[in-house]
Amino acid sequence: MNSIDESESLATLRRLPSIDAVLRHESVQPLILLEGHSYVATLAQEVVSELRSEIQETVSPLAGMAANELLAEATSRISRVCESHARVRTQRVINATGVVIHTNLGRAPLSENAKGAIADAAGYCSVEYDVDGGSRGLRGKYAEDLLLELTSAEGAIVVNNCAAATFLALTVFAAGKEVIISRGELVEIGGDFRIPDVLTRSGAKLVEVGTTNRTKLTDYENAINENTGMILSVHPSNYRIVGFTSSVGGEALANLARSRGIIFYEDAGSGALIDLKEYGLDREPVVRHSIESGADIVSFSGDKLLGGPQCGIIVGRSELIEEIRKHPLYRALRVDKLTYAALEATLDSYRRGTAVQDIPVLKMISATEAELELRCRAFLNKCPEIPGMRLEVLAGASVIGGGAAPDVRRSSPLIAVSHSDMSADEIETRLRYSDPPIIARIEKDLVLIDLRTVSETEEGEVLQALSRFDVRIPS
Ligand SMILES: *Cc1c(COP(=O)(O)O)cnc(C)c1O
Secondary structure: OOHHHHHHHHHHHHHOOOHHHHHHOOOOHHHHHHHOHHHHHHHHHHHHHHHHHHHOOOOOOOOOOOHHHHHHHHHHHHHHHHHHHHHHOOOOOEEOOOOOOEHHHOEOOOOHHHHHHHHHHOOOOOOOEEOOOOEEOOOOHHHHHHHHHHHOOOEEEEEOOHHHHHHHHHHHHHOOOEEEEEHHHOOEOOOOOEHHHHHHHOOOEEEEEOOOOEOOHHHHHHHOOOOEEEEEEEOOOOOOOOOOOEOOOHHHHHHHHHHHOOEEEEEEEOOEOOOOHHHOOOOOOEHHHHHHOOOOEEEEEOOOOOOOOOOEEEEEOHHHHHHHHHOHHHHHHEOOHHHHHHHHHHHHHHHHOOHHHHOHHHHHHHOOHHHHHHHHHHHHHHOOOOOOEEEEEEEEEEEOOOOOOOOOEEEEEEEEEEEOOEOHHHHHHHHHOOOOOEEOEEEOOEEEEOHHHOOHHHHHHHHHHHHHHHOOOOO
16 A cells, blocks of 8 residues: 555545444434434444444545545445344235245234234233133133134143144153154154154154055054054155055054054144145145044144144143143243234134134135136236336246145236346345335246235235336435
């Protein structure tokens, strides 16, 4: 660095704003109200020291800047950091992907009733209080009663998620014992939930029977000995072996387990409370059928096909459920008042017989191609003419997704968005940067909007985001 450069950089350094001047700036004041003085002050120090090092670099775009320009640079960097918080925090998004149970987007969107119940229970609520008697009540009793009614089981208990339910059931009933499971069911169910690992961690000894594609009743029979505690059947939700296959039905396994005095546990996973065959979900075990076929305990998620809050539900024989309730691990895995409130409101819809109308997951899965086609056409009609932008309706499919039946697809018309001056990636990014963010998918260089997972009230927001496409983003 020669001496002229050096003196210029020294002069620029002297023009750097003080932290105080940055904090007093009119664009920074509202950020202080929002994020707190001490956080923004630290940020200001970081930004000014970042500018200081950049000025000292051999080639620096900041060299020679006036004091007001340096102040503007500092405040705009602070604003950018604070703006990014709005994007990284957990926030509402519009799911235009067509994946109904989208794990990254919060799985099941709750019904209006369930949302209201959460808001009501957020303050003090009667989660463990008996309003009738004016004394302590049983935690989660109403949710459990609804589950008994809807599944015909004798007992029910709710924990944090289905992974917790599985771990708990195995810990309580199979620690130190052998658990027989078919090789075709030693699956990983997304998010690092591997059945063999959960089994081993719970202290059970895994006994694999059959082969990956075929397991017979005699395979189970031959594996039973005096150390056997349980037969486990796992519904391979996200995995399917096709072709030359056979597996043993729940009823036969339940009979075998009963005759040998061991437990038959079915991990049903996605937990359909009603039969969803007519919507293409013909392999999803209905919990009531599993109980009626003789399963001793059945576990399933609350936020997959059931369409409620995140939780794991175990139903089954009452003495087994009570044994779970007494175990210290249950206390560690139990759910909070908000979950009970949302679950009760969701289950109320099933009791009332309005589940398919009320519960978004079921409403989306059951939407027909013709209904969606009408919505797509109306959407195109409402969309203003944007120079360069083209919208068209294409034939496609939505997936049910997310651990629950990801290979089940429902035919869906899709809205393809293209633009003469923008790549598919640019369009997708702009939608994602809308407020609220709109998450779309790209297929064959086309951005696709699937209205199956977009509620009718959100359609207006998507239209509004598209109508802003005539405004160029300064790059
Ligand atoms: C999804 C699933 C789980 C895990 O459930 P979470 O609620 O995500 O913890 C466990 N078992 C089966 C069969 C599943 O499908």
